Amino acid sequence: MGVGPIHRPAEGGAVADTNRGVVYQRPGEVTVEDLDFPKLELTEQNGRKLQHGVILKVLATNICGSDQHMVRGRTTAPAGLTLGHEITGEVIELGRDVEFIKRGDLVSVPFNIACGRCRNCKERHTGVCENVNRDRPGAAYGYVDMGGWHGGQARYAVVPYADFNLLKFPADRDTVMAKLQDLAMLSDIFPTGYHGACTAGVTTGSTVYVAGAGPVGLACATACLLLGAAVVIVGDMNARRLDQARGFGCETIDLAEHADIPEQLDQILGVPEVDAAVDCVGFEARGHGPDGSAGEQPATVLNTLMDITRAAGRLGIPGLYVTGDPGAPDENAKIGQLGLRIGLGWAKSQVLTTGQCPVMTYNRQLMMAILHDRVQIARNVNATVIPLDQAPEAYAEFDLGAASKYVLDPHAVPATPN
Known part of the structure; x- marks a missing residue:
């Protein structure tokens, strides 16, 4: 350049x-x-x-x-x-x-x-x-x-x-x-991914599920590894993006083939849950699995993350949600009103953190990690x-x-x- x-x-x-x-x-x-x-x-x-x-x-x-x-x-x-x-x-x-x-x-x-x-x-x-x-x-x-x-x-x-x-x-x-x-x-994407990881409580030895293998999801997976996570599992329906995640040390779940995420986690970790989870998908989320359920389901990622994250675990939600979506699949979603299983999250004493990443909180230290070859984002x-x-x-x-x-x-x- x-x-x-x-x-x-x-x-x-x-x-x-x-x-x-x-x-x-x-x-x-x-x-x-x-x-x-x-x-x-x-x-x-x-x-x-x-x-x-x-x-x-x-x-x-x-x-x-x-x-x-x-x-x-x-x-x-x-x-x-x-x-x-x-x-x-x-x-x-x-x-x-x-x-x-x-x-x-x-x-x-x-x-x-x-x-x-x-x-x-x-x-x-x-x-x-x-x-x-x-x-x-x-x-x-x-x-x-x-x-x-x-x-x-x-x-x-x-x-x-x-x-x-x-x-x-x-x-x-x-x-x-x-x-x-x-x-x-x-x-944006490196601090945003890092913010998702930090608000999910990722630390040394954590097991983490990252929903979405787009650029923010891959940046989040990178951040999780930088923070010392033991296992980072990335879920997506795009095989090429999952290949990218595997290329720097992540485990992956192809959601176009597997709708039962807890079962897949059990195969990888020996338990059907993770310590921390991050939503890097947002409001255009789609259903999982090969059975025709791939239509838009805006709340599916959030509900899945509450299901697979341990009791007293944390969810980072840097994925974008909006108050106005003219292309939403139903009238509620058009105003950002989604069918969340908030009772599940409450029963498990989980913490959910949403909103824009405050980039300035993270960008200087991430810059130093780049300049001193600690990460290849x-x-x-x-x-x-x-x-x-x-x-x-x-x-x-x-x-x-x-x-x-x-x-x-x-x-x-x-x-x-x-």
Whole structure:
């Protein structure tokens, strides 16, 4: 992934370059469009000035399963939304009030947008900042109902409250660029997977079941191993993704073949339960087994996890659940009301932790694990680098179950046709 030249006018000010990004058009369709060059203001909030912000040249920006929910039409995302909340870049312009971040810094951007000033931010609940979304706590880049902030699947992007939000890479530029595919996972999926593992209580010697072998599930399985789990078992219906999980030491259960998860756990562990479980699937969960039960069953993962987790165990739930799902299989699910067996969880004294990962809680230590070769997260999630203009094809392949984590390189030089 190369870093092209930065062009500035002789007297400073905005960068004299064009912007281009990935835009949601309608269910099943995204396009790559020319965009306005970003300004340090939020036009969706009456031109609110962002003197505390910076403009980044985006070096890597990833396609996320959460983006895919929007592209499938499973949210109320509006046409014209620039997508993307996983951003790694170089600082090229500074707002007047930025003190500690400098031009040329290479940085990771937590997908949570946080002010650093409100009660929740001060308590490190940065996923539910009170000041960055007029409608409810919490905001993110390029996501429906998350504050109107422009997405980062683009050549350039704005980050507000830069001194608070940005994680500066301490290594030299050559080291950062050599590890950029790994470091690109710090904006979301690696901390999110780690959050799922931590909230599930994973520790040395734990047995863990991870529901879902998509990028977040594979990142969670990686985190479980990093935390010292004895056995990590990943369940999915996608054989290629299960192959990926086995490739770095996980046990697997093919849910397209086996509906009885406790029986499979018993074969692996000698008991039909685990110490901890993590839901990395979310609201588009499907039924298990070869008997035609593979239709959508939004509560099936949560109910299964309560069933297979030991009494007094913990469940991490970083998988996305929404309050509005126009494509849901029933009227209750359309408003996020699911048929949970909460009585089972209560009877077993289990702890369930939900919500966005507060990325800032974890990203610095995970960065150090990457820089010092303690983990190879890009390899484990099969990071696949493509030019920005190939994003529509990548979205289509991801929707079909590609066993890849697509990383967009917005400044890649297009290949010369033969």
